[in-house]
Amino acid sequence: MTTNKVLTSINACVIVPTFNNAKTLRRVLDGLYRYTSHIIVVNDGSTDATPDILARYPDLTTVHLPRNRGKGNALRIGFRKATAQGFDYAVTIDSDGQHFPDDIPAFAREIEEKGSALLIGDRNMDQEGIPGKSSFGNRFSNFWFRFETGISLSDTQSGFRLYPLKEIQGIRFYTRKFEFEVEVIVKAAWRGIPVRNVPIGVLYDPEERVSHFRPFRDFTRISILNTWLVLVALLYIRPRNYLRTFREKGLRRFFLEDLLHSKDSPAKKSLSVALGVLVGLSPFWGFQTLIVLSLAWALSLNKVIAFAFTNVSIPPLIPFIIYACLEIGSFVLGQPKATVAFNWQEIETYRPYIQQHLTEYITGSVVLGFFAAALAGILSYLVLNIRTNRDAEKLT
Structure with missing residues (x-):
């Protein structure tokens, strides 16, 4: 040429x-x-x-x-x-x-x-x-x-x-x-x-x-831009990409490829599951994606798996999660039940109701989150270990 x-x-x-x-x-x-x-x-x-x-x-x-x-x-x-x-x-x-x-x-x-x-x-x-x-x-x-x-x-x-x-x-x-x-x-x-x-x-x-x-002025500009880009990446781009992955693969294919056949160890994958469940049940509504991706990155866990399991708090389950948190919180604190006037039908009433019983809700969500995360982590570890051992036996 x-x-x-x-x-x-x-x-x-x-x-x-x-x-x-x-x-x-x-x-x-x-x-x-x-x-x-x-x-x-x-x-x-x-x-x-x-x-x-x-x-x-x-x-x-x-x-x-x-x-x-x-x-x-x-x-x-x-x-x-x-x-x-x-x-x-x-x-x-x-x-x-x-x-x-x-x-x-x-x-x-x-x-x-x-x-x-x-x-x-x-x-x-x-x-x-x-x-x-x-x-x-x-x-x-x-x-x-x-x-x-x-x-x-x-x-x-x-x-x-x-x-x-x-x-x-x-x-x-x-x-x-x-x-x-x-x-x-x-x-x-x-x-x-x-x-x-x-x-x-x-x-x-x-x-x-x-x-x-100009080292100080331009480096400051670049740092401000990177701060903004990181927030956009965590709050929008990565969740968008993960959701696209789920939609393209479907739930069954996601579990087969990203959970079972991931190159990560069973321990790492089960810890990622536990982290996702813990954050998904946490009271930090609106910030769960940012929190789980930041923690998964800091702890070197599987970000896709962790993000996927934050969806344990999908809308149809929210009333049950809130009810369970209030019940557990009331029991742990030894206070009268906070769910006496709980309205299952009207989702608009959940926020003021939680505000009235905030201590019980936060206490219950922490207890429920750690218990559910431990249970999910242990079960997933057992299942992944069984699957890993079976795969190893096929190769021998």
């Missing part, structure tokens, strides 16, 4: 967001021209010689912004421009000279061989000359990306990427600075778009490279 057809084969262009990188911009553009003439440069309010340099490339598509609005904003403008020009993919490359345009064919090959995806350049962050703060920032970002999406990547911060424009077009984004590059890959993964790494080279030249990353 000749160099000028590398990106043509996948109908891709290159987007270059730039802000006061006059020292390296020309070298980056000259390197890109070896692979494509479809280049979109978004000049993000540069105050150096950037406009003069861009004027020497008349066939560039250039967007000049009157003032600096942030890298994320520049990328979003570039995406809209590329989509309007009919491209399916856009390669983004920083203008500070740290990336090598010669790595562009690797992105094209990855798409041709493995199909559409959002690709992130994988830098060797262990090589000599990489700033310590960059390595730490990358590990920090990798950790939170894995927590938010379940996908493990070795580099999530590289600006050398390939975006599938049609797939990300319908996603709503809110950020406009450096944190955008975190938001876009997390939300793409949530949308079901494959996100993968592609090995690339990297050059950190302190004499030429100009970084506009």
Whole structure:
């Protein structure tokens, strides 16, 4: 494949967001021209010689912004421009000279061989000359990306990427600075778009490279974004994905595949069952999903199984659970029965009724939760052990 057809084969262009990188911009553009003439440069309010340099490339598509609005904003403008020009993919490359345009064919090959995806350049962050703060920032970002999406990547911060424009077009984004590059890959993964790494080279030249990353301000922005993304992941994305799994598999297939045939040990699976039942019967209505997923992650238990068994408190069983909690709580506290005027039919009355007998309800829910969790854990452990032993006997 000749160099000028590398990106043509996948109908891709290159987007270059730039802000006061006059020292390296020309070298980056000259390197890109070896692979494509479809280049979109978004000049993000540069105050150096950037406009003069861009004027020497008349066939560039250039967007000049009157003032600096942030890298994320520049990328979003570039995406809209590329989509309007009919491209399916856009390669983004920083203008500070740290990336090598010669790595562009690797992105094209990855798409041709493995199909559409959002690709992130994988830098060797262990090589000599990489700033310590960059390595730490990358590990920090990798950790939170894995927590938010379940996908493990070795580099999530590289600006050398390939975006599938049609797939990300319908996603709503809110950020406009450096944190955008975190938001876009997390939300793409949530949308079901494959996100993968592609090995690339990297050059950190302190004499030429100009970084506009402001450690305190931008790190704070990214931390706030990750806090929000974690909450969305725990409260909506993971429950949504688990529910989709249940619906697609059905109850019988879920038990056969995720409970019986999971690679986890019987002890780990039974503890996950117990945790799910305990949290499902807890009085923390509305927060059970967040609690069970956080505890399952902290205790290294099976999150799918734990989440599934929180559904022990499904709506048809709620009146019985509330009644049992009140009865148990009254008995433990040695108080008169709190269920004398309990209304089984009107669910609207449960909240004020619980408020009137809150002590009995909380006490009963804790006792019932621990008892039911212990019973469910023991029974599931016995069943799983029997199943494991049978499977082992078949293999001998």
